[in-house]
Amino acid sequence: xxxxxxxxxxxxxxxxxxxxxxxxxxxxxxxxxxxxxxxxxxxxxxxxxxxxxxxxxxxxxxxxxxxxxxxxxxxxxxxxxxxxxxxxxxxxxxxxxxxxxxxxxxxxxxxxxxxxxxxxxxxxxxxxxxxxxxxxxxxxxxxxxxxxxxxxxxxxxxxxxxxxxxxxxxxxxxxxxxxxxxxxxxxxxxxxxxxxxxxxxxxxxxxxxxxxxxxxxxxxxxxxxxxxxxxxxxxxxxxxxxxxxxxxxxxxxxxxxxxxxxxxxxxxxxxxxxxxxxxxxxxxxxxxxxxxxxxxxxxxxxxxxxxxxxxxxxxxxxxxxxxxxxxxxxxxxxxxxxxxxxxxxxxxxxxxxxxx
Amino acid sequence: xxxxxxxxxxxxxxxxxxxxxxxxxxxxxxxxxxxxxxxxxxxxxxxxxxxxxxxxxxxxxxxxxxxxxxxxxxxxxxxxxxxxxxxxxxxxxxxxxxxxxxxxxxxxxxxxxxxxxxxxxxxxxxxxxxxxxxxxxxxxxxxxxxxxxxxxxxxxxxxxxxxxxxxxxxxxxxxxxxxxxxxxxxxxxxxxxxxxxxxxxxxxxxxxxxxxxxxxxxxxxxxxxxxxxxxxxxxxxxxxxxxxxxxxxxxxxxxxxxxxxxxxxxxxx
Numbered sequence: 080x081x082x083x084x085x086x087x088x089x090x091x092x093x094x095x096x097x098x099x100x101x102x103x104x105x106x107x108x109x110x111x112x113x114x115x116x117x118x119x120x121x122x123x124x125x126x127x128x129x130x131x132x133x134x135x136x137x138x139x140x141x142x143x144x145x146x147x148x149x150x151x152x153x154x155x156x157x158x159x160x161x162x163x164x165x166x167x168x169x170x171x172x173x174x175x176x177x178x179x180x181x182x183x184x185x186x187x188x189x190x191x192x193x194x195x196x197x198x199x200x201x202x203x204x205x206x207x208x209x210x211x212x213x214x215x216x217x218x219x220x221x222x223x224x225x226x227x228x229x230x231x232x233x234x235x236x237x238x239x240x241x242x243x244x245x246x247x248x249x250x251x252x253x254x255x256x257x258x259x260x261x262x263x264x265x266x267x268x269x270x271x272x273x274x275x276x277x278x279x280x281x282x283x284x285x286x287x288x289x290x291x292x293x294x295x296x297x298x299x300x301x302x303x304x305x306x307x308x309x310x311x312x313x314x315x316x317x318x319x320x321x322x323x324x325x326x327x328x329x330x331x332x333x334x335x336x337x338x339x340x341x342x343x344x345x346x347x348x349x350x351x352x353x354x355x356x357x358x359x360x361x362x363x364x365x366x367x368x369x370x371x372x373x374x375x376x377x378x379x380x381x382x383x384x385x386x387x388x389x390x391x392x393x394x395x396x397x398x399x400x401x402x403x404x405x406x407x408x409x410x411x412x413x414x415x416x417x418x419x420x421x422x423x424x425x426x427x428x429x430x431x432x433x434x435x
Numbered sequence: 436x437x438x439x440x441x442x443x444x445x446x447x448x449x450x451x452x453x454x455x456x457x458x459x460x461x462x463x464x465x466x467x468x469x470x471x472x473x474x475x476x477x478x479x480x481x482x483x484x485x486x487x488x489x490x491x492x493x494x495x496x497x498x499x500x501x502x503x504x505x506x507x508x509x510x511x512x513x514x515x516x517x518x519x520x521x522x523x524x525x526x527x528x529x530x531x532x533x534x535x536x537x538x539x540x541x542x543x544x545x546x547x548x549x550x551x552x553x554x555x556x557x558x559x560x561x562x563x564x565x566x567x568x569x570x571x572x573x574x575x576x577x578x579x580x581x582x583x584x585x586x587x588x589x590x591x592x593x594x595x596x597x598x599x600x601x602x603x604x605x606x607x608x609x610x611x612x613x614x615x616x617x618x619x620x621x622x623x624x625x626x627x628x629x630x631x632x633x634x635x636x637x638x639x640x641x642x643x644x645x646x647x648x649x650x651x652x653x654x655x656x657x658x659x660x661x662x663x664x665x666x667x668x669x670x671x672x673x674x675x676x677x678x679x680x681x682x683x684x685x686x687x688x689x690x691x692x693x694x695x696x697x698x699x700x701x702x703x704x
């Protein structure tokens with residue numbers, strides 16, 4: 080549906096030039112909830128604005144349903160945007176805002192009226208139709224911005240951190256709401272966020288970005304369980320990094336030797352890794368506390384109780400502190416205490432070899 | 436309790452005296468002008484009782500009527516032309532990327548503020564004289580063009596300020612929702628810009644209404660605006676009629692300023 084090939088964007092020229100996007104290649108499928116995730120300044124918003132037409136890429140191509148977009152001005156593209164600050168027209172009512180796109184397309188008044196009514200129902204704002212946009216709350220403005228962008232039935236809806244201005248509770252509600260709207264309307268959503276949790280809960284696929292490049296594309300589970308790079312592993316969730324030695328690699332499976340001498344099967348990253356010194360990543364909830372003589376041995380430095388789970392901090396020589404997360408059971412008895420010699424173990428195929 | 440301040444200008448010696456004398460210098464002459472416009476006698480300095488007669492005299496004076504009509508025509512036309520040009524200039528200087536020489540363009544738009552008015556007046560006198568010789572046309576368009584030109588910076592300033600404080604996202608949102616550039620301007624930019632446009636138009640109107648120097652140099656024989664008519668009167672026996680006309684001009688200016696203030700207040704809400 081959306082094909083982006085070799086897309087680059089450089090702002091400025093000469094020594095002060097800044098590369099915002101570097102050789103972006105991505106295909107977004109029909110009816111997909113696709114998320115661009117990354118820290119601020121990673122280029123995710125520039126990429127979104129390139130699709131909308133507010134940024135002219137320096138090179139590359141961008142098509143929607145096979146139709147070239149880069150030669151078209153924003154008003155001629157079949158995409159609509161939900162802006163970060165909503166950008167509602169302050170001199171128009173809620174209904175006029177929602178009808179604006181259809182009005183610009185020159186649709187008959189009767190059609191505009193019925194679509195606006197449908198949209199108001201869809202976002203549950205019907206009682207507010209005649210209010211000015213300054214007279215409604217932030218969450219309601221958010222709904223109006225969504226309805227306004229959905230009303231012309233675009234092929235693609237672009238969302239630029241639309242939930243960042245809402246408070247925690249409202250944000251949770253809107254996450255579910257957005258997901259519902261996406262499946263009800265069947266429109267492809269391209270969602271930009273820096274919030275990894277938001278990305279994991281809502282997306283069909285996520286592209287993790289850093290410094291103008293896409294590091295990894297995959298489903299939430301792929302990205303979380305099998306991060307290809309250290310940055311991805313670190314940015315999404317908590318991770319333990321362990322230095323190890325790559326012995327062999329075959330068909331996605333790698334044998335690594337840990338500093339303790341033990342060898343374990345791990346997953347190799349997409350495209351493979353060089354043998355020799357590597358870093359492997361293990362999620363805190365994927366590791367178990369066991370007796371000494373396990374994959375990694377160490378000393379229990381700290382036990383932190385979190386209510387739903389308990390974190391065990393294990394110190395071992397030459398490695399950063401390893402965190403193990405164990406879900407708490409109502410009748411569990413704590414039989415470890417700080418200072419104990421313990422071991423850390425994890426199942427074969429759990430650890431992920433990182434590309435860098 | 437008020438916060439103690441390190442430096443409070445109001446506590447400096449002589450503050451009250453300086454402040455008071457400034458206000459007296461500013462407003463006493465105007466107050467006297469207004470008071471003597473109601474003088475029953477013919478003097479502008481000796482009070483002889485209250486009367487509306489000079490207002491009546493001004494109202495019935497054909498010369499004043501003609502000058503008023505000419506002043507209003509010129510001020511309205513100039514403010515219309517200057518504001519239209521200013522809106523276009525402001526859009527060009529705020530809605531395009533920074534281009535080479537944009538600072539120069541800004542300076543050139545504001546040229547009338549920087550060049551001494553008398554220089555512009557003489558230059559226009561000479562320039563229009565050539566055109567008059569070539570075409571034989573001696574109508575009011577010379578005045579309208581000259582007034583429009585020097586009103587542009589006064590219209591440009593508020594429009595530009597408004598454009599700069601406007602949310603660019605609104606225009607992008609309109610373009611995103613299939614608005615072509617002209618539609619975006621008409622449906623989103625202009626309604627937002629309106630207070631700035633109105634302020635520019637009112638300011639231009641007042642500035643044009645008030646102008647003496649350029650008008651005096653540019654006007655053809657027999658043409659008089661209110662200010663040049665009053666200037667002409669000063670050469671003869673001066674009567675409180677001049678006071679009456681001034682008071683009316685003052686009232687119009689104050690009314691416009693107050694109207695604009697109230698308008699911009701209600702828009703903010």
